[in-house]
Amino acid sequence: MTPDPNRPLPTETFLHNRTLHVGNQTLELAYLGEAHMAGNIFIYARVQKVLVLIDVVFPGWLPFASLGEAKNIPAYYQAHDQILQYDFDHYIGGHVGRAGNRTDVLIQQEYILDLMHNCEQTLNESATNNSMIGAAALLGPVSTKNPGNKWAAFKVYLDVLGQYCANITNEKWLGRLGAADVFEYENAGAVFESLRIDYGILGPFGIS
Template sequence: MPDYGPVPAASVGPALNADGYFVGRVEGNLSSVTDGYYQAMFLATREGVVLVDAPPTIGRNLLRAIDDVTRVTGTPGQVTHLIYSHSHADHIGAASLWGKNVERIGHTETRRLLRRAGDPNRPAPTTTFDDRMVLHVGEERLELAHHGPNHAPDNIFVYALRQKTLMLVDVIYPGWAPFKNLAVSQDIPGWIRAHYIAMSYPWRTLVGGHLGHLGRRADGETQQ
């Protein structure tokens, strides 16, 4: 059988540091963190850090990445808000690192699923919403929306308005084909529809939750 061709350079994310992660500025005080396979993002505000997702493969490197950024920006390094994109353990399985003093935000269905799971590594959200929620922290604004089931019944859209950045997990894979079985997506018509909804947002940068490569609008157009 012939060998596979090399992965195109355009699909490879940034090089990881000696600790196995890369943290980079997306726009303004919005940063993304990756271990080359999973992604999270966070906002460093004057009132604390808003973190979106906590993949266990990145784990405590999230703490290091946040410290890397806030030490430079001079903003507080404490995570005050932790947003769950959805309930799957591969994206929030390190959520317990922040203990009980963080506000955990997710969809109503996320809380139901996590309460049923009873996983101490994924504490249930303390704040929930059904359709839309706007989170103001310091000078920053994040728009959270649930547009119906797609990859998972509770998967949400997280939009950083000022930074023109959308985080939508397990739907668009910048620079790559979707994972096998569409990453075990549960509602395929909803998953397809989510691509069109994503492109209705005026984003410049996409955080897709996987791999090291951030997305641009061309990536969304290609997969759509």
């Protein structure tokens, strides 16, 4: 790791929980899993009812590309339930210019579930022969123009499915979350990869 004087290594670490007392202030720290990435911690000020968890919920906005560049998408989904287990009035998620509240967390959780549902339906629809996004309809023409290049055909397949799912999802979320038109495609792509890798939903490419 390249030394960075602006981000020195910690002098204290903890495995699951740590309570900090500074003057008359108390912060409860908890590591509940990867969420956005390994090491992301919940920081809770119980008296003030303030919860901090960076790069998971983006109050009022769509998550940044690929669900905030989440490294573990199942854990990212779970983090929303973990957040809602806290008693808080104010949520600090980082970026996008404002703090949030419990309603913001619930709205993003609804969005995440919609996106996952739409992507799963899209993936399953691509396994049907008469669909415009069916694997046969998409892979054949690309394979003809790119003989022997299977990645070219599969990339077109994933790109078309990603845009299709993004369009469906945006029918509900454009105008409800900021910048839904900016990162929906990238978020759909991240969900497709998670569905295939983490959940074994393979559409037309299942093992038979």
